[in-house]
Amino acid sequence: MYVAAKGGEKAIRNAHALLAKRRRGNKNLPSISLAQIAQQLTLAVDRVMAEGSLYDVELAALAVKQARGDLIEAIFLIRAFRTTLPRFGYAQALDTSEMLVRRRVSATYKDLPGGQLLGPTFDYTHRLLDTSLGVADEAGEVDDEARQADPADAAPVAMPRVTDLLGQEGLIEAAPADEGAEPFDITRAPVSFPVDRSTRLQTLARGDEGYLLALGYSTQRGYARSHPFVGEIRFGDVEVIFEAPELGFELSLGTVQVTECQSVNQFKGSATTPPQFTRGYGLVFGQCERKALSMALVERALRWKELGEEPGAPAQDEEFVLSHCDNVQATGFVEHLKLPHYVDFQAELDLVRRMRAEQAAERPADGIKEAAE
Amino acid sequence: MNAHATGAMPEITYNFAYLDEQTKRMIRRAILKAIAVPGYQVPFAAREMPMPYGWGTGGVQVTAAVLGPDDVLKVIDQGADDTTNAVAIRGFFEKTARVATTTSAREATVIQTRHRIPETPLTENQILVYQVPIPEPLRFLEPRETETRQLHALAEYGLMHVKLYEDIARHGHIATTYAYPVEVAGRYVMDPSPIPKFDNPKLDDCPALQLFGAGREKRIYAIPPFTRVRSLDFEDHPFRVQRFAQPCALCAATGVYLDEVILDDKGGRMFVCSDTDYCNERQEAGHRGEMAGEAGRASPSPQPSPLRGEGADGALNLSPTGKGRPEGPGEGTWGVPTTPSSAGDPGSARAAPSGMTK
Numbered sequence: 001m002y003v004a005a006k007g008g009e010k011a012i013r014n015a016h017a018l019l020a021k022r023r024r025g026n027k028n029l030p031s032i033s034l035a036q037i038a039q040q041l042t043l044a045v046d047r048v049m050a051e052g053s054l055y056d057v058e059l060a061a062l063a064v065k066q067a068r069g070d071l072i073e074a075i076f077l078i079r080a081f082r083t084t085l086p087r088f089g090y091a092q093a094l095d096t097s098e099m100l101v102r103r104r105v106s107a108t109y110k111d112l113p114g115g116q117l118l119g120p121t122f123d124y125t126h127r128l129l130d131t132s133l134g135v136a137d138e139a140g141e142v143d144d145e146a147r148q149a150d151p152a153d154a155a156p157v158a159m160p161r162v163t164d165l166l167g168q169e170g171l172i173e174a175a176p177a178d179e180g181a182e183p184f185d186i187t188r189a190p191v192s193f194p195v196d197r198s199t200r201l202q203t204l205a206r207g208d209e210g211y212l213l214a215l216g217y218s219t220q221r222g223y224a225r226s227h228p229f230v231g232e233i234r235f236g237d238v239e240v241i242f243e244a245p246e247l248g249f250e251l252s253l254g255t256v257q258v259t260e261c262q263s264v265n266q267f268k269g270s271a272t273t274p275p276q277f278t279r280g281y282g283l284v285f286g287q288c289e290r291k292a293l294s295m296a297l298v299e300r301a302l303r304w305k306e307l308g309e310e311p312g313a314p315a316q317d318e319e320f321v322l323s324h325c326d327n328v329q330a331t332g333f334v335e336h337l338k339l340p341h342y343v344d345f346q347a348e349l350d351l352v353r354r355m356r357a358e359q360a361a362e363r364p365a366d367g368i369k370e371a372a373e
Numbered sequence: 374m375n376a377h378a379t380g381a382m383p384e385i386t387y388n389f390a391y392l393d394e395q396t397k398r399m400i401r402r403a404i405l406k407a408i409a410v411p412g413y414q415v416p417f418a419a420r421e422m423p424m425p426y427g428w429g430t431g432g433v434q435v436t437a438a439v440l441g442p443d444d445v446l447k448v449i450d451q452g453a454d455d456t457t458n459a460v461a462i463r464g465f466f467e468k469t470a471r472v473a474t475t476t477s478a479r480e481a482t483v484i485q486t487r488h489r490i491p492e493t494p495l496t497e498n499q500i501l502v503y504q505v506p507i508p509e510p511l512r513f514l515e516p517r518e519t520e521t522r523q524l525h526a527l528a529e530y531g532l533m534h535v536k537l538y539e540d541i542a543r544h545g546h547i548a549t550t551y552a553y554p555v556e557v558a559g560r561y562v563m564d565p566s567p568i569p570k571f572d573n574p575k576l577d578d579c580p581a582l583q584l585f586g587a588g589r590e591k592r593i594y595a596i597p598p599f600t601r602v603r604s605l606d607f608e609d610h611p612f613r614v615q616r617f618a619q620p621c622a623l624c625a626a627t628g629v630y631l632d633e634v635i636l637d638d639k640g641g642r643m644f645v646c647s648d649t650d651y652c653n654e655r656q657e658a659g660h661r662g663e664m665a666g667e668a669g670r671a672s673p674s675p676q677p678s679p680l681r682g683e684g685a686d687g688a689l690n691l692s693p694t695g696k697g698r699p700e701g702p703g704e705g706t707w708g709v710p711t712t713p714s715s716a717g718d719p720g721s722a723r724a725a726p727s728g729m730t731k
Binding site: 008009011012058062076079080081082083084086187188189190191192193194319323328329331332333334335336339340341342343344346347348349350351354355358 | 382385387388391392393416417418419420421422423425426427428430450451452455456457458459460461464487488489506517518519522544545546548550551552567568569570571589591592615630631632633647
């Protein structure tokens with residue numbers, strides 16, 4: 001009985017002690033350091049920063065460790081910490097055209113200024129288990145010399161964005177201008193529908209990767225088909241600029257690594273707008289290409305109204321998509337079913353018994369057939 | 374955070390009751406608005422809390438916003454102080470606010486609850502904070518917030534009445550047994566949170582301030598003290614609450630909500646107060662249920678006891694008329710002789726374990 005009288009407190013303490021023990025595992029093995037997690041489980045750390053919406057490599061690594069590798073639990077830990085942090089203000093919009101690019105590919109042009117830059121990617125690897133990694137002090141495939149030899153990694157440079165190149169011809173819709181207005185902050189104000197662009201993008205940016213992947217996938221399979229091309233997906237370092245009102249000048253807070261995806265989608269044009277391409281936008285902390293791409297697909301699908309498209313697919317349903325994409329909310333509410341519900345269950349039990357009794361009284365002969373129902 | 378990865382990380386400290394003061398002010402403003410418009414769901418910028426959504430984050434935020442250092446806090450879940458989640462939330466405020474806590478509904482100034490209203494009548498000096506999973510009473514009839522907001526604005530509650538009517542037409546009953554919708558102060562239809570409808574009458578004209586917090590859904594609503602709260606019904610199908618066929622097995626209380634506790638796998642079961650504080654108080658005052666001797670007054674929730682014969686006919690026997698099938702003593706063929714010494718009225722036929730009746 002998990003509510004055994006007065007045992008609750010002790011049971012919880014014991015459970016937590018056991019959890020701590022299991023988390024640590026075999027004590028004869030060394031504990032993993034946060035630096036090891038940050039360096040060797042980089043993409044897990046990136047995902048925790050992205051969906052935890054807090055850019056702090058060390059805390060994200062700590063969360064991964066504390067959560068025993070359960071990334072949604074780690075994201076939850078980061079969110080719960082993030083919520084206590086004061087807001088000093090809003091940084092200026094990131095200028096991703098100034099990004100020091102570590103990886104950039106475009107699916108729309110064979111070559112373009114800056115070139116295709118594969119960078120650190122799983123793309124084109126053969127997914128064969130590499131048993132050489134199974135040893136404790138594996139040397140690694142790439143030695144430091146080779147790393148130095150990769151100029152993009154050693155000294156990344158900025159390069160123009162594909163959408164800017166398309167924009168010069170007016171072939172793609174202009175990106176919405178930055179009016180300098182304060183964005184809606186979904187962590188500081190309740191969202192009400194319909195939402196504006198900043199709310200949509202923020203919600204998607206911290207949304208669950210798997211959820212957005214599935215919804216983005218659905219748009220490719222005919223549910224809100226939007227004919228996407230990956231105009232560009234880029235990953236690199238961007239400077240965060242903050243203008244402190246007290247100081248009256250801009251200062252750089254440092255750099256963050258982000259993945260940006262701009263999809264280029266068909267648009268037939270309307271009475272007022274000539275045919276041109278439209279955009280879907282994805283931006284994620286760290287290197288999270290799957291998420292950035294999925295986000296761009298879903299973001300584009302959600303814009304059906306302003307582009308005069310037919311609604312009807314799940315990915316186009318703003319209230320549905322945005323209300324359910326937060327995995328911390330989702331996991332909490334789904335998992336709360338583990339909490340006791342016996343007061344309500346008792347009430348249901350009573351009703352079912354009563355209705356069964358009434359039915360039996362009305363149709364006593366049918367009693368035998370009951371099992372077939 | 375610049376601490377070196379290999380060194381000790383700096384200690385993280387939190388404000389009184391966890392939330393920062395600006396956040397608490399924001400929540401208090403929402404609460405004031407909720408009190409001013411009884412039953413109306415006020416959107417508020419719910420924060421992420423260090424416990425999961427769905428586990429009481431709304432209630433915790435409301436409690437954090439109203440709690441002062443001198444308050445005495447009681448936390449219950451399913452009516453009990455010792456349920457794991459109640460223990461966790463109480464521990465959270467002991468740690469972050471260092472307030473005094475109690476299990477006594479009389480001593481508490483703030484009571485946070487999930488799924489129950491205490492049996493002990495509340496007073497003007499108390500605040501009852503409910504944890505709410507889905508604040509929108511119309512949600513399961515219309516999932517869209519954009520639609521339900523309009524329905525509330527127009528006081529257009531036909532949908533709900535149709536649902537209740539269809540229940541009656543189909544089942545002969547209103548098949549809503551908990552989270553039973555109410556109309557507050559003659560205006561807004563409100564979800565009282567998943568309390569059993571048994572508790573609905575306690576909402577009405579209650580001297581205590583009742584606050585409802587839904588964290589994930591970012592809504593706060595309120596019933597001010599002494600407000601008319603009416604459970605929706607029809608003239609020919611008036612609202613009625615569940616009634617149990619037998620008293621609490623530990624404290625002999627009647628007219629209270631009981632938990633059905635399964636004692637073994639042979640159909641043995643007992644009914645005990647869901648409100649552990651109320652049950653304890655009665656036992657301390659000398660009230661004795663038929664199983665009090667065995668289950669012990671020290672423990673508000675019953676331990677599995679060797680009294681396997683209790684309700685040993687095993688049938689989920691239920692009488693719509695409210696009269697349980699009389700059960701002869703000694704029917705239990707396994708284990709210890711069954712009839713507990715029902716000291717009070719040995720002659721009366723005990724009700725079968727028929728649960729509740731109307």
